[in-house]
Amino acid sequence: MTExxxxxxxxxxxxxxxxxxxxxxxxxxxxxxxxxxxxxxxTAVSDALRGSGAGQALVARFVADARSEGFKIVPLxxxxxxxxxxxxxxxxxxxx
Numbered sequence: 001m002t003e004x005x006x007x008x009x010x011x012x013x014x015x016x017x018x019x020x021x022x023x024x025x026x027x028x029x030x031x032x033x034x035x036x037x038x039x040x041x042x043t044a045v046s047d048a049l050r051g052s053g054a055g056q057a058l059v060a061r062f063v064a065d066a067r068s069e070g071f072k073i074v075p076l077x078x079x080x081x082x083x084x085x086x087x088x089x090x091x092x093x094x095x096x
Contacts, residue, residue: 024048040080066093
């Protein structure tokens with residue numbers, strides 16, 4: 001998988017992971033329900049980045065942050081939920 005530079009921003013109860021490569025963007029948005037529960041809302045990947053692993057990289061970063069910060073992810077976003085099913089090793093951070 002390609003290495004991506006991913007930034008994270010949080011404003012109140014809303015957060016976003018953003019990845020930009022060659023002027024094209026992918027992002028994953030989330031909502032903080034509580035310090036222990038975070039809802040994955042939506043993942044969007046520009047057409048130019050499709051198939052590059054950008055979406056998976058966003059979810060992997062989200063999973064890593066969940067582990068290090070001690071919260072569980074509710075995979076409301078269909079893409080995040082699909083990644084959860086493909087990666088049973090991530091089961092510890094998902095609340096389903």
